[in-house]
Amino acid sequence: MTARPDAATAFHRLHRGPDLLVLANAWDAGTARLMESVGSRAVATTSAGVAWAHGYADGDTLPVDLLVATAAAIVRAVNVPVSTDIEGGYSDSPGAVGELAARLVDAGVSGINIEDGAGAPDRLCAKIEAVRRAAEARGVNLYINARTDVYLRGLAPPESRVEETLARARRYGEAGASGIFVPGVTAPEDIRRIAAGTELPLNVMARPGLPAGPDLARLGARRLSAGSALSEALFSQLSALARSFLETGDSNLVCVAAKSYGDLNALMSKRA
Structure with a gap:
């Protein structure tokens, strides 16, 4: 696999177009192909879904070789x-995070998500700078979506979360970020103020009570991600079906797939 500068340019363009970019996050090659088949204009991974699919917990525990292999697939x-979610970069070392970014670019990835979590903004700035250098060395304008957990983790009092988010967005943008991802924000006025207060395209994440897509676009958001929601829903349904089947042995409980074997096999048989 080789770096794809044209794909990275196209991914940037999707964040600047007239429509909200809606991403139904995938976690492996099969779900990625499924998302593309139902109309997704790009594929972004969910770090939780990728980790769970490999039997690891979310939270920087997935071995990076598995991450890179998943991205390449x-x-x-x-x-x-x-676009690949790399959590906090799986390392506190900016150099190591830059090396991971280089491997992902070489695998053909067009964008990444990288988060501050509970860490200091300085740490994420250093990682973003390392990622940007690594991508530029390969001639790729990688889309670096800087995630801040100000809302998700309650890192500031409610009345100052907009200001803290915008302060971090400025720093991350100066370090080389392409976009700002603010999971956990749902209030329309907060979304409007954040979108208006930064030049970085605003990415929000599906949460109960979040405005619908057209309303998000009017508020200034440019990207809506499902995050781990689809993976959570599928694992939950799979658990219930498997438990019922194991307890009853009733084939009718599991032979109710919305997609037939033939449909799915035909989808996976297509060459990208």
């Missing part, structure tokens, strides 16, 4: 730009 499976 997804790039092979689809024709749209691919």
